[in-house]
Amino acid sequence: MAKFPVRSLATAAVVALATTVGMLAPQAMAQQQIRVGGIYIMSGTAAAYGQFAKQGLELAAEEINKSGGILGRQVTIAMEDSQGKVDVAIQAARKLVFQGRADVLIGLDSSGVANGLVPTVPELRKPLIITHAATPDVTGKLCNAYTFRISVNVNQNMMAAAKVAQETGKKRWTTIGPDYAFGHQSWEYFQEYLKRLEPDVELMNQVAFPRFGAEDFTPFINSIMQAKPEGILISLWGGDLVNFIRQARNLGFFDQGYEILFTVGAATEVLAAMGEEMPEGVWVGTRYWFGSHDNEINRNFVKAYMERYKNPPSYNAEGAYAALYLYKQAVEKAGTTDGEAVAKALAGMTLEAPNGRITIRAGDHQALVGPTWGRVAQYSPEYGIRMLDPVRNFSGEEVTPSVEETGCKL
């Protein structure tokens, strides 16, 4: 019942068709252009993430092409839908590299997809820059010479969350998260780091992991409220998070005096959907917050993005945007688009990005970058979302575990 053969049949048909169309693409200009392959979730519940990434990539490509391209060559973007599934993403990566002759892969929203795809990247011999998927493993025990991540990972975000939690002074903590690796790992690392900072906290056994895509969170909200925690770490995201917040509001969840930390709550698509209904005073984290980086690159990025897409850039847009600039810098350093040479150039590279100066650590290829956390405050009619106040940018140095701790051996 869970898996209908028709679904795979239809998928196969669609893939077959798409492949044929892809092969008909004009090949004449291939040598001149630099081809960027984007792999994101473009359909289904989480399609908004792929949409944001696509916009970030397109904006960066347009800017780069206007100012002369990379090594004098124009940049083109080809997007593939991962559907949030490992097999589809692996197929997409191969298609982009072998048929589309992509020079670099940028992408990945889901941790599950990242864990499955990353081990296959070395055989493609093209660098993969991850801009969203947060699983520690791809720059930990699964790390390899061709895989890089420019975005904040679970460890970094949970180290910051633990610091925020410590400062609230609350002692009894529990969690509500999606029932897959992301939700469980978030809680695992949060516990470890908070215990390290504050040995006398109580980490409750009563936790809630509703299935990803659960429509009704009421039973979980009730059971957590009954357990009377003081602080709650919530790692739900996307549509689940919107569902959760609306149902929790109805049940008075936000009036109990809890300190609430939404680990990816400052995602603009969630804030835009909630509008003024977003509860004030909760802590929300994000890989990037458009309003909290006072530098010229960010100002230009936000302005150009707002003009073009009429909404503020989400973290996925920023990650994709910065990744293309990172790639540009690495190609210029290597003087070639050869995958191996570019991968070598990427290791240890420092980039001035909208969220500040970030360095791709040579030891595990994880960017030294920190998340932004803030309290939800007043509504901004200009952006159509509630803003954050106070806001705190964590530096990569203060939240990133050592290479030894990650388990990566390069």
Place this chain on the structure above:
Amino acid sequence: MESFLAALLNGLEIGLLLFVIAVGLNIIFGVLGVINFAHGGLYMLGAYLTYTLVSRGGLPFWPALLLAPLAVAILAIVLERLVLRHVYGRHVTDSLLLTFALLLIIDDAVRMIWGSGIQVVTPPPGLRGATSALGFSYPVYSFFVMGVAIAVMAALWLFFTRTRAGRVIRAAAIDRDMAQTIGINVPLVITGVFALGAWMAALAGVVAAPMRAINPGMGDRIIIDSFIVVVIGGLGSFPGTLAGALVLGMIYAFGGRFLPELNLVLPYIGMALVLLLRPQGLMGRRTG
């Protein structure tokens, strides 16, 4: 005790809403012989139209409750006449493929029209917030959802048992050829049944809109739950659909609260048990 009662109410609410969706799926299968994958898409359209009418158009919720399901029912008539009609009497996989394609098309159309972001609809005034009338806090809107579902159930039951049209549909479901022979306009009945099923799916979408996040893909999830309901309850059984929906609702409500670590597998365990012990479903008739 309170937490038991809260879970019970929650199970009723989830189950009753699922019933409204799954019963349409079941009736369509009974009369058309088509397993309608696109049913989830019609539910999603109901929710999106509500968003357009209420959040964008500034209309109150109540007219949307009438208009959105009506619009979806009209679309269903067009789909049935132009597309679905061609696969009747063919192998069931043909209709599965066709309606699955329809679901994909509806998904993409929704993304093109409304974008891939998340949308919300605010509950109508008077149905916002929670009540503590039962000694624990429970959303007012949830009682409204249960009320609508019970009203639909009662109306359907009266329709099928007390009206001529209802009996005609049942006759057509039992033996299409015989019905045709005794002068029933079967093609018209089929169109009507498909429109009725679509109307109910969309109605559930409208009712769900103020309490759930509206985004592309919401139809894919609900169709899986609806299939589980139909398998548990039995294909072609009206009371079975209710039983299946309530069983699944209770699995979600009690499982989520008391066995949270099993919440992913419980619905499938329930379904597998039914398939093993009563393959025709709790109230389905054994065929063949």
